[in-house]
Amino acid sequence: MSERFTDFERFADEVARLRGRMRALYADTRAASGLPEMELTVLTAVVNAATPPTVAQIGRSLGHPRQVVQRAANALAEYGLVEFADNPEHKRASLIIATEAGLALKAADHDRAQAVTRAVLARIDGGAFAEAADRLHAIRAAIEAYLREREG
Numbered sequence: 001m002s003e004r005f006t007d008f009e010r011f012a013d014e015v016a017r018l019r020g021r022m023r024a025l026y027a028d029t030r031a032a033s034g035l036p037e038m039e040l041t042v043l044t045a046v047v048n049a050a051t052p053p054t055v056a057q058i059g060r061s062l063g064h065p066r067q068v069v070q071r072a073a074n075a076l077a078e079y080g081l082v083e084f085a086d087n088p089e090h091k092r093a094s095l096i097i098a099t100e101a102g103l104a105l106k107a108a109d110h111d112r113a114q115a116v117t118r119a120v121l122a123r124i125d126g127g128a129f130a131e132a133a134d135r136l137h138a139i140r141a142a143i144e145a146y147l148r149e150r151e152g
Contacts, residue, residue: 029112042072046082047106052095
């Protein structure tokens with residue numbers, strides 16, 4: 001019996017569809033922030049990073065071109081939501097740090113998003129998300145390893 005699509009193709013399709021549904025789920029939250037989507041995405045990456053990231057690190061992590069992330073970071077700096085700091089490990093790649101205003105905006109955005117999250121969790125068992133996140137993490141790690149090998 002031949003399948004119309006391979007499991008990998010079905011998976012890729014579901015990920016794409018899920019990404020679209022996640023964007024729709026939080027569309028009102030994003031709009032309330034007053035920031036364009038890419039700028040909010042970059043601010044989120046900066047706020048959630050364990051250490052201040054560079055533009056290139058954010059781009060690689062999110063799969064966006066460095067130039068797109070740079071434009072968003074520059075706009076965030078103009079709004080006073082982030083600032084650039086010297087990077088002791090790289091002269092030209094500045095670190096991006098959220099300002100108090102950026103942290104406050106992101107905290108308000110997070111609070112709005114939590115209301116949506118609670119509504120979803122009232123319909124879907126949280127354990128399903130934990131299991132899916134673990135599996136997706138493993139798949140992403142394997143794909144990233146493949147890409148590193150292919151580039152090396």
